[in-house]
Amino acid sequence: xxxxxxxxxxxxxxxxxxxxxxxxxxxxxxxxxxxxxxxxxxxxxxxxxxxxxxxxxxxxxxxxxxxxxxxxxxxxxxxxxxxxxxxxxxxxxxxxxxxxxxxxxxxxxxxxxxxxxxxxxxxxxxxxxxxxxxxxxxxxxxxxxxxxxxxxxxxxxxxxxxxxxxxxxxxxxxxxxxxxxxxxxxxxxxxxxxxxxxxxxxxxxxxxxxxxxxxxxxxxxxxxxxxxxxxxxxxxxxxxxxxxxxxxxxxxxxxxxxxxxxxxxxxxxxxxxxxxxxxxxxxxxxxxxxxxxxxxxxxxxxxxxxxxxxxxxxxxxxxxxxxxxxxxxxxxxxxxxxxxxxxxxxxxxxxxxxxxxxxxxxxxxxxxxxxxxxxxxxxxxxxxxxxxxxxxxxxxxxxxxxxxxxxxxxxxxxxxxxxxxxxxxxxxxxxxxxxxxxxxxxxxxxxxxxxxxxxxxxxxxxxxxxxxxxxxxxxxxxxxxxxxxxxxxxxxxxxxxxxxxxxxxxxxxxxxxxxxxxxxxxxxxxxxxxxxxxxxxxxxxxxxxxxxxxxxxxxxxxxxxxxxxxxxxxxxxxxxxxxxxxxxxxxxxxxxxxxxxxxxxxxxx
Amino acid sequence: xxxxxxxxxxxxxxxxxxxxxxxxxxxxxxxxxxxxxxxxxxxxxxxxxxxxxxxxxxxxxxxxxxxxxxxxxxxxxxxxxxxxxxxxxxxxxxxxxxxxxxxxxxxxxxxxxxxxxxxxxxxxxxxxxxxxxxxxxxxxxxxxxxxxxxxxxxxxxxxxxxxxxxxxxxxxxxxxxxxxxxxxxxxxxxxxxxxxxxxxxxxxxxxxxxxxxxxxxxxxxxxxxxxxxxxxxxxxxxxxxxxxxxxxxxxxxxxxxxxxxxxxxxxxxxxxxxxxxxxxxxxxxxxxxxxxxxxxxxxxxxxxxxxxxxxxxxxxxxxxxxxxxxxxx
Numbered sequence: 001x002x003x004x005x006x007x008x009x010x011x012x013x014x015x016x017x018x019x020x021x022x023x024x025x026x027x028x029x030x031x032x033x034x035x036x037x038x039x040x041x042x043x044x045x046x047x048x049x050x051x052x053x054x055x056x057x058x059x060x061x062x063x064x065x066x067x068x069x070x071x072x073x074x075x076x077x078x079x080x081x082x083x084x085x086x087x088x089x090x091x092x093x094x095x096x097x098x099x100x101x102x103x104x105x106x107x108x109x110x111x112x113x114x115x116x117x118x119x120x121x122x123x124x125x126x127x128x129x130x131x132x133x134x135x136x137x138x139x140x141x142x143x144x145x146x147x148x149x150x151x152x153x154x155x156x157x158x159x160x161x162x163x164x165x166x167x168x169x170x171x172x173x174x175x176x177x178x179x180x181x182x183x184x185x186x187x188x189x190x191x192x193x194x195x196x197x198x199x200x201x202x203x204x205x206x207x208x209x210x211x212x213x214x215x216x217x218x219x220x221x222x223x224x225x226x227x228x229x230x231x232x233x234x235x236x237x238x239x240x241x242x243x244x245x246x247x248x249x250x251x252x253x254x255x256x257x258x259x260x261x262x263x264x265x266x267x268x269x270x271x272x273x274x275x276x277x278x279x280x281x282x283x284x285x286x287x288x289x290x291x292x293x294x295x296x297x298x299x300x301x302x303x304x305x306x307x308x309x310x311x312x313x314x315x316x317x318x319x320x321x322x323x324x325x326x327x328x329x330x331x332x333x334x335x336x337x338x339x340x341x342x343x344x345x346x347x348x349x350x351x352x353x354x355x356x357x358x359x360x361x362x363x364x365x366x367x368x369x370x371x372x373x374x375x376x377x378x379x380x381x382x383x384x385x386x387x388x389x390x391x392x393x394x395x396x397x398x399x400x401x402x403x404x405x406x407x408x409x410x411x412x413x414x415x416x417x418x419x420x421x422x423x424x425x426x427x428x429x430x431x432x433x434x435x436x437x438x439x440x441x442x443x444x445x446x447x448x449x450x451x452x453x454x455x456x457x458x459x460x461x462x463x464x465x466x467x468x469x470x471x472x473x474x475x476x477x478x479x480x481x482x483x484x485x486x487x488x489x490x491x492x493x494x495x496x497x498x499x500x501x502x503x504x505x506x507x508x509x510x511x512x513x514x515x516x517x518x519x520x521x522x523x524x525x526x527x528x529x530x531x532x533x534x535x536x537x538x539x540x541x542x543x544x545x546x547x548x549x550x551x552x553x554x555x556x557x558x559x560x561x562x563x564x565x566x567x568x569x570x571x572x573x574x575x576x577x578x579x580x581x582x583x584x585x586x587x588x589x590x591x592x593x594x595x596x597x598x599x600x601x602x603x604x605x
Numbered sequence: 606x607x608x609x610x611x612x613x614x615x616x617x618x619x620x621x622x623x624x625x626x627x628x629x630x631x632x633x634x635x636x637x638x639x640x641x642x643x644x645x646x647x648x649x650x651x652x653x654x655x656x657x658x659x660x661x662x663x664x665x666x667x668x669x670x671x672x673x674x675x676x677x678x679x680x681x682x683x684x685x686x687x688x689x690x691x692x693x694x695x696x697x698x699x700x701x702x703x704x705x706x707x708x709x710x711x712x713x714x715x716x717x718x719x720x721x722x723x724x725x726x727x728x729x730x731x732x733x734x735x736x737x738x739x740x741x742x743x744x745x746x747x748x749x750x751x752x753x754x755x756x757x758x759x760x761x762x763x764x765x766x767x768x769x770x771x772x773x774x775x776x777x778x779x780x781x782x783x784x785x786x787x788x789x790x791x792x793x794x795x796x797x798x799x800x801x802x803x804x805x806x807x808x809x810x811x812x813x814x815x816x817x818x819x820x821x822x823x824x825x826x827x828x829x830x831x832x833x834x835x836x837x838x839x840x841x842x843x844x845x846x847x848x849x850x851x852x853x854x855x856x857x858x859x860x861x862x863x864x865x866x867x868x869x870x871x872x873x874x875x876x877x878x879x880x881x882x883x884x885x886x887x888x889x890x891x892x893x894x895x896x897x898x899x900x901x902x903x904x905x906x907x908x909x910x911x912x913x914x915x916x917x918x919x920x921x922x923x924x925x926x927x928x929x930x931x932x933x934x
Contacts, residue, residue: 019759087843093838102838107831122839125931157929175837266899 002181003030003053004073011067012049012058012082023049023063025239036216038230038247038362040223041119042262042486043457046239047219054217055100056090057083072098075085075182096126099174103188105167109158115142116154123178126538129287141172145204146571162576164197168204170381175208184209187219189601194349195513199557202229203568210530215579223266224559225518227251228568234558237261247563259590265491267516273544278343280498281491298488305338305361305475306506310370312353312360314425315582316603319561329580330356330366332531333591338524340474341501343508345518345539347554348528349577356510357528359478361509363387375474392422394469399480401460405452412448418470437466458489462496469500477501477509482517498526519543524599528553532591547602564574625922632914639910640692644685647899653677654899657701700901702892707904710889717787717909718878718885718909720801721808722870726863728809730817734852734859737820739772742847743824752769752817760814766874767807775803785882808873812866819862823855830854857927864920870911880908 012024024046031037033430041047053059054072065247070082075097080089094100102108119135119141129137135154142150145168154421158166167189174184186205190198196551209216218229226233230247235258251589254260272279290416312331315324330353338397344355360367363379372379374393382390395418398404405414416434419425425433438445441462452460461481468476478497482490498521500506512518518525519539526536527550535548552573560567582588593601655671656663657790672678676687697707706821733756740752776784782803788796804865827833828851837843838852874887886909893901 057834060834091840091842093840094838100835100838101803102831102834104831108831108835110836110850110854111930113850121841121845126741159930170835173835176839277669 006030006071008051009068010050010070012053012063013066014063020238027241029234029244031215031217034213035231036218036229037232037234038218038221038226038234039222039234040226041236042221045236047236048187051187051217051219054082054215055098059297085422095122098183098185100185101170101189103191104164105170105192108170109166115156118177119173122173129532141176145172149292161184163193164200167193167201178264183217184217190225194348196553196557199568200574201570203570203572205566207571212487222261226560227561227563228559228566230288230554251563260576261488265488266561267520269516269519269558272519278498278523280495280519283491288374294588295488302342303337305373306373307361308335308371310334310360310367310372311364312367324584326581326583329531329582329588331360331590334533336526336536337532338507339511340507341505342523343510343521343571344524344526345512345522346526346528347512347515347518351511352528352529353579355479356529358479358509358511362396392471393473394475395466395473397464397476397478397481399483401457401464402452405460405462407452411450415463415467415470418467422471424471437470440469441466457485458493461485461493475507475509479511481512483576515555534603538596541597541600545597547596615737628918632918635914636658636911640689640907643903644688647903648681657897657899670876674775697904698900699900702896706900713891714886717807718887720797720883721805721874722867724805725800725808727810728806729812730863733813734814734820737817738824738847740821740850741824741828756817759810764807764811765876765880767810768804768877771803771807781877786882794809800883804877804883806875808870812871815860815862819859820855824851827851827854857924860920860923864917867916871909
């Protein structure tokens with residue numbers, strides 16, 4: 001079939017105070033009707049700029065298409081060069097013949113207009129429909145994206161809808177015109193969503209493509225999503241195309257080193273089957289480090305962290321007197337143990353209480369009840385001073401390394417700060433200590449005098465790890481510590497964390513939403529849902545034999561980085577997570593578990 | 606907004622009466638505190654009403670008699686009770702200098718000033734919103750510089766400077782507007798507006814600066830949001846995207862600032878009305894202070910406080926209509 005879009009030697013430049021910056025250097029590709037082309041790349045590869053250029057939205061961000069043609073076959077059969085089209089013509093094409101979905105469903109809808117208005121204004125503009133006809137059409141659209149209670153949604157405002165529902169509305173807007181824009185551009189449409197909602201949205205896009213014969217341009221950084229969605233793949237780096245091919249070619253027989261490295265860095269769910277211990281990521285060019293991985297020394301299990309019946313609730317205030325009217329049950333009767341030198345992963349979707357649990361253990365937020373013992377010390381019973389001293393044993397690494405470092409201080413001072421705080425060293429000794437820490441996390445020593453903004457995301461996260469290591473802690477709580485990083489950088493940081501664990505006997509409480517990463521790094525896994533651990537046990541046992549219904553649905557929703565294992569063909573509907581807010585007099589039942597295998601416990605219903 | 610706003614107002618009316626009553630209650634409570642403070646302060650000031658009426662050279666016996674008849678010898682609490690009681694029943698007493706019932710005096714002058722307040726706020730918003738939007742759309746370009754420097758000039762030069770400039774240019778040289786005076790609207794409404802225009806314009810230029818900056822900064826934030834991209838991706842005209850989609854989100858904080866400025870406006874009005882010989886609240890306050898007309902001062906203070914609080918209440922309610930995310934309760 002004739003290609004619907006042909007991009008030919010596209011080049012996009014952005015004018016900045018420091019002169020022009022090239023967003024896209026030289027990109028060419030074509031998409032046929034009924035085909036999904038995935039453009040994959042790490043941050044800064046130019047993949048989003050490419051998609052915005054096709055809509056000519058790039059100029060609103062200060063970009064200019066300086067070379068190339070973007071030929072698009074319009075509904076009437078004529079070919080339009082988008083790069084040269086007038087704003088009036090683009091107004092007729094945008095939303096009408098090309099629909100677009102964006103990354104952030106939470107902010108993609110105008111908060112002060114109803115869903116109805118946001119669906120109907122495009123219809124009235126492009127199709128000249130009356131208000132009544134447009135509303136009827138909007139209702140059909142909401143039904144076609146399978147939103148529950150569509151009639152009610154029309155009258156609602158965006159803040160009254162969940163993230164998944166909002167993304168469905170954005171898709172409805174994108175496909176609003178006659179339900180067949182010829183081209184649908186999806187720019188990281190599921191990156192900000194929980195994994196079960198991601199699965200639903202991916203399945204929805206697949207169905208709409210199948211039913212309407214649309215061409216889909218799918219932009220993503222996630223190789224697993226690519227494997228699930230793509231017919232053909234374009235791998236981008238630094239504004240240029242590295243490799244193009246069918247999804248099978250790219251995944252089974254990649255030609256370029258960069259593609260190989262990218263694929264190697266992606267953990268594939270299920271690849272750890274039958275392996276007892278965590279294993280470092282395969283990094284191209286880092287075989288030496290991998291070979292250096294010592295076989296795990298059989299150590300006698302020794303308990304470091306013991307959590308008993310931990311409960312944390314947050315007050316919900318209301319009324320004129322701001323009295324507590326209800327409580328968020330963030331962590332509800334959670335118990336587990338973590339051994340010296342091991343990793344316990346807490347997994348779950350947003351709002352499940354995994355972060356609150358980590359913070360409650362460190363008493364960064366005060367738990368409501370329960371006990372936390374670290375190395376034989378009752379953390380909950382410590383007074384302010386003793387708690388401060390105890391913090392040397394328990395450190396934290398956060399998700400956003402840019403936000404967790406002070407932008408105005410040199411890196412060496414930030415790494416030295418905890419050491420000085422606890423009065424552990426000064427002068428030359430302190431300098432040596434910091435030097436060793438930079439070596440330890442494999443950062444060049446000349447970085448010591450730099451500021452955070454001079455480093456990349458991965459380098460910043462290494463600094464954050466160095467800072468956490470500075471006081472020789474026994475426990476590190478890593479809260480989504482690799483989630484914000486590009487996949488190759490994520491693999492390097494994960495390997496560093498595993499290496500440090502082997503060398504220093506560190507224990508990690510590894511909080512993550514990413515099942516594939518968890519499978520790779522964890523000794524034990526706890527699955528959290530509505531504040532409780534619904535299933536906990538050795539990693540192999542939990543992944544091979546998930547026993548709680550929630551764990552099963554979670555695992556079934558994870559995209560696998562293997563195009564031969566596709567899972568999102570049919571429409572999916574996972575049970576929505578209910579609210580953790582309860583009235584003050586709510587007395588939740590205790591968590592009672594059944595042991596399904598040695599050490600593998602499942603919450604009783 | 607159109608019909609949607611109407612529907613929201615209706616539903617507000619039914620659902621949120623409790624909220625409005627609550628807010629009114631807190632306004633009344635605050636007003637009560639203000640009456641206490643006003644009463645206390647005016648009583649601490651040296652001299653009393655009897656002295657003001659009869660003059661410092663008056664006969665001590667006559668003075669004592671007047672004090673007795675005015676109730677000035679009663680305990681303070683009783684005096685306060687009388688005062689507040691009068692306030693509620695509409696018996697506000699008589700101004701010492703104008704020899705007229707205070708309630709009548711305040712009514713007239715408040716109307717005169719309301720014209721200036723509304724007119725200056727309208728002028729300020731009419732200038733500030735387009736200027737702020739223009740600056741936000743052309744952020745970091747020359748348009749932005751022009752907008753922010755003109756706004757900065759508006760705020761750095763004092764109101765009376767603008768007043769003098771207005772008189773010079775529009776009254777003296779061009780002769781388009783009268784340079785001073787006030788005409789009662791019941792006599793000639795058109796003349797009222799013409800007399801109010803120059804002081805309003807001068808005040809509006811001072812108000813404009815904050816509003817422009819607020820519009821610019823909220824618009825800048827809104828324009829970088831994803832829903833703006835979505836609106837563009839729908840194919841909506843840029844005009845619609847900016848003036849409907851973006852401005853509907855950006856206007857809330859601007860209106861809040863405008864509401865707060867009503868309070869400041871009462872300060873500026875004193876100077877401006879005196880400069881233009883415009884006999885409104887500002888002029889009245891000035892006369893009352895100058896002549897130590899204690900009863901008039903007391904009522905003027907309470908009256909202005911009430912107006913400012915009710916304006917802000919109105920703005921808050923308006924905000925609820927504009928932004929559906931705001932939950933009441």
